[in-house]
Amino acid sequence: MARGKAPTFELQRAAILDAAAALFAQKGFHNASMSALAEACGVSKPLLYHYYRDKEHILFDIADSYIDRLLAIIDGVVARGLDDDAHLSELVTRFMEEYEHAHDQHIVIVQDVKFLQQEQAAKIAAKQRRVVSAFADAIVRIEPGLKGRKLERPVAMILFGMINWTFTWMRTDGRLTFRDMAPVVTGIFLNGVKGFVEQSGRVTA
Template structure:
């Protein structure tokens, strides 16, 4: 007879995954053992295996569920049907807000997903590409020339380069918050794109015929 899942199973599994994310973020995936995870969670090692078959499954669950959160965030902002400028600004602000409140999960995503086997790593990567594509569309809606020049995804990746590594230097008790970062990142991106493409277009138009 199949074992009945306890009413608290999902909550306890999430608590274990949250602790796994913290240890992976602090110590690194390979430096974290199942024994350390069990001790940190206050459960026995055999019980830990009731929630995940191994450490890699925990890593995948942390990264994949975090990507689900980010994809859902894209959908939520798109459902607001804002004008292009406001839409892009809202996307950037909401993503940075999420990064601030999911610090461990974000570090795991950018640092440790490479340790997964091909199939689970590809599943996470497919969701990352979908999010990048959504940002590329948002950027192109504000500045169509990036799409005309085939630079929409390139500019989206530059944007994520600004946002994704803030955890390495932006401190919770520092003078600058994630909320402060949103308009700064948006301004650097848009002013840079408008200025660069505008200058390139002017140069082309002024070229001798």
């Protein structure tokens, strides 16, 4: 019978991923060598190679584990059975809280996943589509006519455009937190999407 990984192994790997995410977010994936990663992680280079064969696999695990957390957030919101507006509002709020908590991982997802190998990139893209679909479904609950025009996913991407880039201008030591901004985003979005189909009969997919 194969032996499982020791708890200390998983803890060390999690610490490596956190430190690597911080380095990638600061310097970019291409500017971070395995030597620099080992230094940032506080381990020797040979020990780093014991956990990861190359930095591409580190990047993949950062992205994969982060999106898994986003999918878990979605599952948690769905399980609450909220009404339509509250459901979308809670999704936005929980995502923005996660963006703040996992600031480095979010930057890596936005700027560095394009450097993944094809097979790895395909796995991440499939999970990202599940995230977008969940938001698209939430939006259709509010404005059902979007589905008939095949606009539910484009409109979901507009919403992601509002929240995914907040890290470029939101300051962690600023007056407003990510949670403070969540109802602002939701309010603006809901006021724009409700009744959109009826008011824009000329818009077609």
